[in-house]
Amino acid sequence: MPIPHTLRPESPADHDAITAVTAAAFAGLEISHQTEPFVVMALRRAGALTLSLVAEVDGRVVGHIAFSPVTMSDGAPGWYGLGPVSVRPDLQRQGLGAALIREGLDRLRAAGARGCCLVGHPEYYRRFGFANAEGLAHAGVPGAYFFVLPFEGAVPRGEVRFHDGFSATGPA
Numbered sequence: 001m002p003i004p005h006t007l008r009p010e011s012p013a014d015h016d017a018i019t020a021v022t023a024a025a026f027a028g029l030e031i032s033h034q035t036e037p038f039v040v041m042a043l044r045r046a047g048a049l050t051l052s053l054v055a056e057v058d059g060r061v062v063g064h065i066a067f068s069p070v071t072m073s074d075g076a077p078g079w080y081g082l083g084p085v086s087v088r089p090d091l092q093r094q095g096l097g098a099a100l101i102r103e104g105l106d107r108l109r110a111a112g113a114r115g116c117c118l119v120g121h122p123e124y125y126r127r128f129g130f131a132n133a134e135g136l137a138h139a140g141v142p143g144a145y146f147f148v149l150p151f152e153g154a155v156p157r158g159e160v161r162f163h164d165g166f167s168a169t170g171p172a
Contacts, residue, residue, distance in 0.1 A: 003057060003091065003094050003095070003096070004057070005055050005056060005057050005062075005063075005096060005099065006055070006056045006057075007053055007054070007055055007056075007099060007100065007103045008053065008054060008056070009051075009052065009053060009054075010049075010052040010053065010054050010064070014054050014061050015044070017054075017060070017061035018037075018040060018052075018054065018061060018064045018086075019037045019040070019041065021061060021062060021063060021064055021086050021087070021088050022036050022037040022040055022064060022084060022086040023036070023037045024086075024088055024089055025084075025086035025087055025088065025089060025092070026084070026086065027089075031121075033169075035168060035169050036084040036086065038168035038169060038170055038171060039066075039083075039084060039165055039166050039168050040052075040064070040066055040084065041168065041171060042164075042165030042166075042168035043066060043068050043163060043165040043166075045165075046163065046164070046165055048068045048069065048163045048165055049066055049067070049068060050067050050068055050069055050080055050108075051065075051066070051067040051080075051104055051107055051108060051111075052064070052065070052066050052067070053065050053100055053103060053104055053107075055087070055096045055099065055100055057091065057096075062087065062088045062091050062096065063085075063086060063087040063088065063091070063096045063097065063100055064084075064085070064086050064100070065082070065084075065085040065086075065097075065100040065101065065104050066082075066083060066084060066085075067080045067081065067082055067104055067108060067116070068080060068081050068162070068163045068165065069081070069163065070117060070160050070161060070162050070163070071160070071161040072136075072156040072158060072159075072160055072161075073156075073157075073158030073159040073160070073161070074156045074157050074158045076114065076156035077114065078112065078113050078114035078115070079113070079114055079115050079116070079117060079156065079160070080108055080113055080115075080116050080117075081116070081117055081118060081160075081162045081163070081166075082101070082104065082105075082116050082117070082118040082120075083118050083119065083120070083166075085097055085100055085101060087100075098127075098128075101128055102128065105128065105149070108151070109151050113151055114150065114151055114152055114153055115148060115149055115150040115151050115152075115153075115155070115156075116130075116148070116149045116151070117133075117136075117138070117146070117147060117148045117149070117160055118130065118146075118147050119138060119141050119145050119146055119147075120145065120147060121145075122144050122145060125147050126147075128149065129149050130147035130148065130149045131147060131148065131149070132144065132146065132147060132148075133146065133147070133148040133155050135155070135157040135158075136148060136155055136156055136157055136158065136159070136160060137158075137159055137160070138159065138160050138161075138162070139159060139161075146160075
């Protein structure tokens with residue numbers, strides 16, 4: 001059962017806390033190059049954070065999720081990428097990440113998105129309805145780690161390209 005929390009859109013006052021939570025969440029993870037805070041900053045600077053939600057516990061930002069537009073090689077519109085999603089390490093495995101994901105997906109659906117994709121852990125994202133996509137790939141990512149969740153219509157075919165902000169390696 002998740003701990004009591006509030007989910008809401010980020011505000012400018014949250015930026016430093018989001019950076020700190022994201023850095024802490026990915027620190028030391030073998031699968032990470034610890035660039036996730038820079039990705040969020042780059043997406044924000046580019047105006048590409050379609051949806052950016054924070055989780056608060058006792059009035060403090062303890063989690064964050066970002067969604068940004070992706071480009072499909074077949075021209076399919078209305079698709080978004082999920083990531084990164086971060087929860088402060090001492091509060092992980094208590095339902096906050098799942099709550100952020102569910103809320104974000106619900107908001108994307110309500111806004112008319114056609115679907116969402118991500119690169120992530122094969123065991124984790126299936127519970128939200130994500131599946132590996134036959135016929136759609138993300139360059140350089142093994143198929144077992146690339147997931148899609150269509151909201152309406154067919155899954156696009158070809159290759160997906162995430163925003164250039166995902167290549168950020170530093171703060172500038």
